[in-house]
Amino acid sequence: MALDHVLKWYAETIRSPYLHYGYWDEPDQVDPEAIGLADIARAQERYITRLAEVIPDSVHSILDVGCGIGGNAAFLRDRGYAVEVLSPDKYQEEVIMERFQQRLPFHRTRFEDFVPARSYDLVLESESAAYIKPKPGFAAAGRCLRPGGYLLVSDYFIIYDDQSDSPHLRGAHRLETYKREAETAGFKLLEERDVTAHILPTLKTATAFVERFIYPTSDYILYTLRRKHPRILAGLRWLGQSLWDRKQKQLQLIDSEAFLTYRRYKFFLFQLGDKPVT
Numbered sequence: 001m002a003l004d005h006v007l008k009w010y011a012e013t014i015r016s017p018y019l020h021y022g023y024w025d026e027p028d029q030v031d032p033e034a035i036g037l038a039d040i041a042r043a044q045e046r047y048i049t050r051l052a053e054v055i056p057d058s059v060h061s062i063l064d065v066g067c068g069i070g071g072n073a074a075f076l077r078d079r080g081y082a083v084e085v086l087s088p089d090k091y092q093e094e095v096i097m098e099r100f101q102q103r104l105p106f107h108r109t110r111f112e113d114f115v116p117a118r119s120y121d122l123v124l125e126s127e128s129a130a131y132i133k134p135k136p137g138f139a140a141a142g143r144c145l146r147p148g149g150y151l152l153v154s155d156y157f158i159i160y161d162d163q164s165d166s167p168h169l170r171g172a173h174r175l176e177t178y179k180r181e182a183e184t185a186g187f188k189l190l191e192e193r194d195v196t197a198h199i200l201p202t203l204k205t206a207t208a209f210v211e212r213f214i215y216p217t218s219d220y221i222l223y224t225l226r227r228k229h230p231r232i233l234a235g236l237r238w239l240g241q242s243l244w245d246r247k248q249k250q251l252q253l254i255d256s257e258a259f260l261t262y263r264r265y266k267f268f269l270f271q272l273g274d275k276p277v278t
């Protein structure tokens, strides 16, 4: 994949330097109807703040895998870590090159294919773990880390499978399988933090936005076409129905109740043993 258009769309609309769900300290106090883009950006900064609290004191060098557009890397660099970043995405590379002017070492590759020229104290996978197959992903982390180095993962995982066609059952790893693969690859689980409650307000806000702006806007466009251009509407319906159905299904991904049924959001801190299994 040279360019992920969905991530590009998030970057260009939310206009924060982060591409993750954000973190809400007091999720019960959040009113999704009252949230604006600045609140989302603040929640995203809080997310990397909370995640960085898990980083052990002995860590100096970090490889940020699936770095997005560099928000996490900038945050960590500002706190004194020596950071390098990695992503297979051309658009993200361009944004990072422009923002950091060559001062942030960037590796454009899939993590699975990365051949490190040095070793790192910690590999960070902030919402990129779901994109990387566990076995080659843990093998790559093993190649990149010094003995006793750390792998910090934050992402959503599948906890329940009813064999339905829910989109929540795709694009994420099974939680127990992931932990088993980590152990097989020589990683010890030091910490597991369930932060599901703290990311849900972002989904609720996205749902409120779709219900408030997207549905009424599409109703209005349909109404106008029906009145003024019925032939165009018929043609579009014929062309676009299956696309529309697919997009409707994807909207289930922002349904917080469905998320709670199928997924959990976790912070995992793993430590590589002295003798990694290859």
Ligand SMILES: C[S@@+](CC[C@H](N)C(=O)[O-])C[C@H]1O[C@@H](n2cnc3c(N)ncnc32)[C@H](O)[C@@H]1O
Binding pocket: 004, 007, 017, 018, 019, 020, 065, 066, 067, 068, 069, 071, 072, 086, 087, 088, 089, 092, 109, 110, 111, 112, 125, 126, 127, 128, 131, 132
């Ligand atoms: C949801 S974004 C998260 C970005 C960033 N870590 C953050 O927290 O803002 C997922 C990231 O994983 C990257 N990615 C996708 N497949 C990858 C792979 N095979 N190896 C490394 N990164 C990958 C995407 O390009 C993107 O940078």
